[in-house]
Amino acid sequence: MRIFLNGDARDTEATTLDGALSALGFRDAVIATAVNGRFVAKGARQATTLAEGDAIEVVAPLQGG
Amino acid sequence: MSFYGVDLSSRLLLGTARYPSPAILAEAVKASGAEVVTVSLRRESGAQRAGQTFWSFIRELGLRVLPNTAGCHSVKEAVTTAHMARELFGTRWIKLEVIGESDTLQPDVFGLVEAARILAEDGFEVFPYTTEDLVVADRLVQAGCRVLMPWGAPIGSARGLNNLYGLKALRAHFPDIPLVVDAGIGVPSHAAAAMELGYDAVLLNTAVAEAGDPAGMARAFALAIEAGRLAFLAQPLEPRDMAAPSTPVIGKAVLGG
Numbered sequence: 001m002r003i004f005l006n007g008d009a010r011d012t013e014a015t016t017l018d019g020a021l022s023a024l025g026f027r028d029a030v031i032a033t034a035v036n037g038r039f040v041a042k043g044a045r046q047a048t049t050l051a052e053g054d055a056i057e058v059v060a061p062l063q064g065g
Numbered sequence: 066m067s068f069y070g071v072d073l074s075s076r077l078l079l080g081t082a083r084y085p086s087p088a089i090l091a092e093a094v095k096a097s098g099a100e101v102v103t104v105s106l107r108r109e110s111g112a113q114r115a116g117q118t119f120w121s122f123i124r125e126l127g128l129r130v131l132p133n134t135a136g137c138h139s140v141k142e143a144v145t146t147a148h149m150a151r152e153l154f155g156t157r158w159i160k161l162e163v164i165g166e167s168d169t170l171q172p173d174v175f176g177l178v179e180a181a182r183i184l185a186e187d188g189f190e191v192f193p194y195t196t197e198d199l200v201v202a203d204r205l206v207q208a209g210c211r212v213l214m215p216w217g218a219p220i221g222s223a224r225g226l227n228n229l230y231g232l233k234a235l236r237a238h239f240p241d242i243p244l245v246v247d248a249g250i251g252v253p254s255h256a257a258a259a260m261e262l263g264y265d266a267v268l269l270n271t272a273v274a275e276a277g278d279p280a281g282m283a284r285a286f287a288l289a290i291e292a293g294r295l296a297f298l299a300q301p302l303e304p305r306d307m308a309a310p311s312t313p314v315i316g317k318a319v320l321g322g
Binding site for chain 2: 031033037041057062063
């Protein structure tokens with residue numbers, strides 16, 4: 001299945017957000033997520049199923065003013 | 066000084082962006098005496114995981130963080146970013162930015178009020194980055210904001226306080242709401258001037274981060290902010306148009322000529 005991770009097309013066999021994040025290198029990372037522009041809380045990632053073409057945003061802390 | 070029930074002794078809030086290195090950022094934070102630092106969130110790469118390193122670094126500083134919604138141009142973006150920040154940083158505090166114009170980074174005050182209302186109703190403690198407009202400030206307070214952060218000048222412009230009259234009026238209109246000048250500060254005298262107006266605190270970033278010696282500049286700002294606060298408490302003179310001799314005139318010798 002093709003999804004978009006932070007704007008880049010990626011292929012994944014994972015069917016849930018949690019599974020995709022683990023497969024894409026975010027296991028144990030301090031991150032926050034959104035799918036198709038909607039915030040998905042950490043506790044809801046496992047129950048969030050992915051569909052072809054979904055846009056996943058993964059953010060982490062960074063410097064800011 | 067208290068923000069949403071959190072007592073703070075330092076009146077300087079410091080941004081964490083644009084420093085030459087993490088070590089220099091740490092030195093500047095220490096020299097500033099700041100108890101609150103602003104942070105952001107950006108896309109993370111699963112391969113590089115740069116944000117993980119930064120987060121460890123910030124946690125080691127042991128300070129309170131104020132996450133921002135920098136770069137958001139819509140209510141939806143800002144609200145979603147705020148939710149992500151709340152989960153990520155474990156704080157209800159959010160520095161709410163909804164940008165309306167790219168050249169000046171001027172807040173979209175209409176979107177700002179709407180986003181502030183949505184977030185306040187959802188339990189966030191909102192620090193809105195706004196203009197000095199009184200009516201907008203009033204709407205923000207009605208929306209649930211208990212801190213206001215008017216700009217001094219456009220972000221990163223180093224122009225200081227562009228509208229002293231407006232900032233004074235805001236202070237007079239909201240005597241009980243903590244007011245923070247956020248953005249546009251260039252040199253310590255700008256920060257001192259804001260504090261002399263009775264502002265509660267100053268938030269700055271670029272003026273320290275891009276100084277030749279960020280730690281030295283952070284210390285200079287800390288002193289200026291303290292000086293400005295002390296001057297405000299000591300009740301400064303009002304400016305007048307005509308001279309008023311400081312040396313007594315009575316008793317002056319009459320020497321002719």
